[in-house]
Ligand SMILES: Nc1nc2c(ncn2[C@@H]2O[C@H](COP(=O)(O)OP(=O)(O)O)[C@@H](O)[C@H]2O)c(=O)[nH]1
């Protein structure tokens with residue numbers, strides 16, 4: 001059977017098969033479920049690191065540097081870049097390709113950009129599915145870059161084993177970071193662009209916030225991705241978390257990630273099914289609210305129960 005062949009090839013790490021499998025799941029094709037049923041039983045080895053933060057802070061540049069560090073150690077890496085074509089980051093996809101070009105010929109690196117489908121109750125795009133494919137294919141480290149705005153960042157926290165939040169000087173101090181809920185989710189905080197003025201103030205600010213956290217002590221590190229400064233210290237911090245993940249102590253992280261992926265997939269299924277089910281009832285209910293025959297609250301309840 002075609003699916004079995006594709007799954008078997010993915011499990012062997014065949015790059016063309018991996019790319020094809022990703023396209024299947026991203027397009028939501030029928031065979032995707034069968035494929036994931038096979039691959040989804042061969043996962044659990046990859047370390048998943050989420051990298052998030054406001055647009056333009058240098059996430060993609062940092063990802064590129066981390067990929068280089070991992071390749072020096074002979075570790076194979078997958079990169080998932082979510083929503084690189086959003087209007088806010090405008091045309092960053094091309095920029096990402098240019099930044100990562102040095103890795104595109106490396107067989108130990110697999111880079112995939114995913115278009116955001118918008119929020120539908122879970123992570124944008126097919127991140128959870130693509131993670132499973134890379135994991136099953138034997139990828140040791142998966143770096144997931146999400147644009148630091150909105151729901152997808154909070155969701156990545158549940159799916160990733162650890163989260164790196166990237167900031168830079170001149171973002172209005174810590175406001176951008178604390179406002180978006182980013183202060184709740186990081187295991188490692190990076191102040192990038194330390195070659196610009198204001199980096200030290202930003203670090204002090206973040207230290208202040210981090211010190212007040214109960215039960216958590218995330219690292220705060222100053223780097224310049226552009227000049228490759230501080231990357232060694234950052235990489236060591238990431239590897240410290242990965243070492244824990246690989247040890248018996250990492251079981252809690254593993255279970256949390258499984259739960260996150262499962263909930264993401266389940267929520268998306270529910271929202272899809274809900275929309276299919278209620279679509280036909282919407283126009284009549286909207287009319288009734290417009291005519292003051294129902295409150296919008298009552299209409300919403302009817303829709304939820306339809
Ligand atoms: N000055 C300076 N610029 C940087 C640094 N890191 C990245 N950049 C630049 O910041 C811009 C945005 O970087 P990018 O990696 O695409 O950010 P992303 O949107 O967070 O992925 C690019 O023009 C990078 O060259 C840095 O350490 N210092």
Ligand SMILES: [Mg+2]
Pocket residue numbers: 059060061092096145
């Ligand atoms: Mg980027």
